[in-house]
Amino acid sequence: xxxxxxxxxxxxxxxxxxxxxxxxxxxxxxxxxxxxxxxxxxxxxxxxxxxxxxxxxxxxxxxxxxxxxxxxxxxxxxxxxxxxxxxxxxxxxxxxxxxxxxxxxxxxxxxxxxxxxxxxxxxxxxxxxxxxxxxxxxxxxxxxxxxxxxxxxxxxxxxxxxxxxxxxxxxxxxxxxxxxxxxxxxxxxxxxxxxxxxxxxxxxxxxxxxxxxxxxxxxxxxxxxxxxxxxxxxxxxxxxxxxxxxxxxxxxxxxxxxxxxxxxxxxxxxxxxxxxxxxxxxxxxxxxxxxxxxxxxxxxxxxxxxxxxxxxxxxxxxxxxxxxxxxxxxxxxxxxxxxxxxxxxxxxxxxxxxxxxxxxxxxxxxxxxxxxxxxxxxxxxxxxxxxxxxxxxxxxxxxxxxxxxxxxxxxxxxxxxxxxxxxxxxxxxxxxxxxxxxxxxxxxxxxxxxxxxxxxxxxxxxxxxx
Numbered sequence: 001x002x003x004x005x006x007x008x009x010x011x012x013x014x015x016x017x018x019x020x021x022x023x024x025x026x027x028x029x030x031x032x033x034x035x036x037x038x039x040x041x042x043x044x045x046x047x048x049x050x051x052x053x054x055x056x057x058x059x060x061x062x063x064x065x066x067x068x069x070x071x072x073x074x075x076x077x078x079x080x081x082x083x084x085x086x087x088x089x090x091x092x093x094x095x096x097x098x099x100x101x102x103x104x105x106x107x108x109x110x111x112x113x114x115x116x117x118x119x120x121x122x123x124x125x126x127x128x129x130x131x132x133x134x135x136x137x138x139x140x141x142x143x144x145x146x147x148x149x150x151x152x153x154x155x156x157x158x159x160x161x162x163x164x165x166x167x168x169x170x171x172x173x174x175x176x177x178x179x180x181x182x183x184x185x186x187x188x189x190x191x192x193x194x195x196x197x198x199x200x201x202x203x204x205x206x207x208x209x210x211x212x213x214x215x216x217x218x219x220x221x222x223x224x225x226x227x228x229x230x231x232x233x234x235x236x237x238x239x240x241x242x243x244x245x246x247x248x249x250x251x252x253x254x255x256x257x258x259x260x261x262x263x264x265x266x267x268x269x270x271x272x273x274x275x276x277x278x279x280x281x282x283x284x285x286x287x288x289x290x291x292x293x294x295x296x297x298x299x300x301x302x303x304x305x306x307x308x309x310x311x312x313x314x315x316x317x318x319x320x321x322x323x324x325x326x327x328x329x330x331x332x333x334x335x336x337x338x339x340x341x342x343x344x345x346x347x348x349x350x351x352x353x354x355x356x357x358x359x360x361x362x363x364x365x366x367x368x369x370x371x372x373x374x375x376x377x378x379x380x381x382x383x384x385x386x387x388x389x390x391x392x393x394x395x396x397x398x399x400x401x402x403x404x405x406x407x408x409x410x411x412x413x414x415x416x417x418x419x420x421x422x423x424x425x426x427x428x429x430x431x432x433x434x435x436x437x438x439x440x441x442x443x444x445x446x447x448x449x450x451x452x453x454x455x456x457x458x459x460x461x462x463x464x465x466x
Contacts (some may be wrong), residue, residue: 017407033318041365051356051363053250060358069352069420073404075330076391078105081114082417086188086412087297089159089466091126094165094408095119095337095386099434100175100389102335104274113274115179118187122236123173124165125157127306129201132156133225134307136205141213151302151457156201159190162312162386163337163434165305167279172306173243175274180247185240186444193239204228218235227290243267284440284448285314286325289461290373292316295444299452300462312462315448319427324398328439335388337434338405339465342385342419344429351407353413353429354422370413372428379460383431386465387419387422400426431461 026034035131050059080102097115105111134150134207142149143449186193207228211221249270250262265273292298294316303312317325329336345357361367375381387405395401401423411417421430437445 025328025463031377056202056360056363057358060360060363062356062359065347065354065357068404069350069415071420073391073393073414075327075334075394076404077102077330077335080105080406081112081388082406083114083117085117086183086410087410088188088190090117090121090187090190091386091408092161092337092339092465093120093166095339095406097165097175097405098388098408099335099337100166100275100279106333108251109249110253110259112256113251113273115258116176116178116181117239118183119176119181119206119243120166120169121159121187121238122174123169123199124161124305125161125240126229126233127169128157128308129197129428130225130229131304131307133204133208133228134405135302136208137221137225146211147458153202153205156198157194158203158466159194160463160464161305162432163285163341164303164310164312165219166337167283168306168309170271170275171279174269174271176244176265176267176270177249178248180249181241183458184240187241192233193235197235200232200235212232219336221415227335280310282441283434283436285312285460286317286320286322286435286444287314287370287431287434288319288352288372289316289376289431290371291376294318295447297448297450297452298455300455300457300459302457313452314432315444317444319430321444322430322433323426325435325439326389326402326403326433327394327442329435330389330392331441334388334436334439335406336419337432338388338389338420338430339386339432340405340462341382341383341429342380342387345425346419348414348426351419353419353423353425355425355428376461381429382461382463383465384463386432389433390418401424403425432465436464 004423005047047059059073069285080098082169085094093119097117097120101113105113120269132152136149138150139146144150144153204225208221208225211224244267246251246266247270249263250258250260252258261404261413287298289298297313297315299313301311305312319466326338328334342353346353347357350354370380372377372381387407388407391402391404392400400423402423403426404415405421406418407414407417407419409417414420440448
């Protein structure tokens with residue numbers, strides 16, 4: 001009995017080892033080679049101990065970069081109050097509204113203004129819910145594991161987005177001042193609200209798919225979707241607040257003094273006062289994606305906020321062209337919506353981004369050699385955070401040496417709420433720019449009018465900015 005048990009155990013162990021050394025796995029000999037190569041590298045025991053008790057950034061910081069920052073900019077737009085998105089993914093909205101209010105204050109020099117993000121966020125969430133539900137209807141005849149069906153069910157609703165959302169939502173629903181509809185706990189902290197609404201939308205999406213499968217008429221499906229959206233609207237307004245239909249407001253100067261008598265507005269008439277006309281059609285969006293051909297137009301399917309709105313459509317340009325567009329706009333006092341992979345080489349304490357802020361390679365005994373195109377293709381880098389481009393410093397030849405953006409992480413963060421970026425960092429980790437057409441050369445405008453190449457939202461570069 002004992003010998004039989006030992007034999008069985010030996011056979012089981014042998015089978016286990018064999019299963020673990022299948023081609024492609026880590027075999028015993030491979031593990032030996034890995035350890036030998038590791039042991040052949042001389043280790044600094046003090047460094048190992050330091051890494052066990054400290055953050056990688058703290059040890060990798062390049063102290064040659066740690067001196068006082070040069071905060072002078074030869075071209076800088078008018079300063080305005082710094083906003084704070086807190087624990088939400090609404091950077092795209094904060095940056096877009098920063099641009100709109102800046103354009104108004106450029107025309108009215110004594111005015112200070114902040115627009116309500118909470119107001120527009122209500123409509124953003126309702127429109128995204130409708131986009132998801134209608135997408136479930138449109139794809140109802142596809143199997144549940146179809147890529148496009150999964151696109152809708154995986155992320156039914158979110159608070160990330162792009163400037164297209166600002167333009168479509170503001171034109172449709174108008175704007176209100178921040179003091180008329182302030183932030184709520186759930187607009188500042190969106191995760192729980194988003195999770196609950198997403199769960200309800202998935203439930204509703206399945207019900208709509210079933211209605212289509214049973215051959216129910218379109219009118220019945222539309223009525224069901226309306227009832228569903230009514231429940232979603234209730235969940236949104238209970239957590240964010242009820243949007244005002246009418247309000248009284250007086251514009252104020254930088255000291256908070258009214259500049260005239262208060263007037264009665266609706267969100268649409270206030271939009272007309274602040275923006276003065278349509279946003280769509282006045283700008284183009286440009287992007288730097290070295291994986292794709294330059295001077296061509298691309299459009300990202302379903303990268304929009306409203307079902308009947310505009311997809312993210314952009315002209316792909318080299319960074320030299322994008323910088324010239326930005327410089328022309330800033331010289332005219334116009335801020336720009338822009339987006340970045342902000343976490344890369346970011347010194348959060350100083351509010352400074354530069355590719356030599358941290359020497360990770362020397363610390364870890366390796367190199368990091370991927371270029372911008374390779375980083376995008378492998379999901380190592382992409383457009384993750386929108387900020388408002390406000391300033392550029394130019395050398396004697398008119399070339400950019402550094403840039404500054406207004407961030408939406410509060411006035412105490414970084415450089416009084418702003419982030420300074422070296423030009424070499426800007427070229428590697430800047431991705432999107434929205435620029436008024438009057439600053440765009442004719443050749444690029446013509447490229448923007450060509451039939452776009454459609455790309456899919458699963459692409460690593462086209463994740464919603466938050």
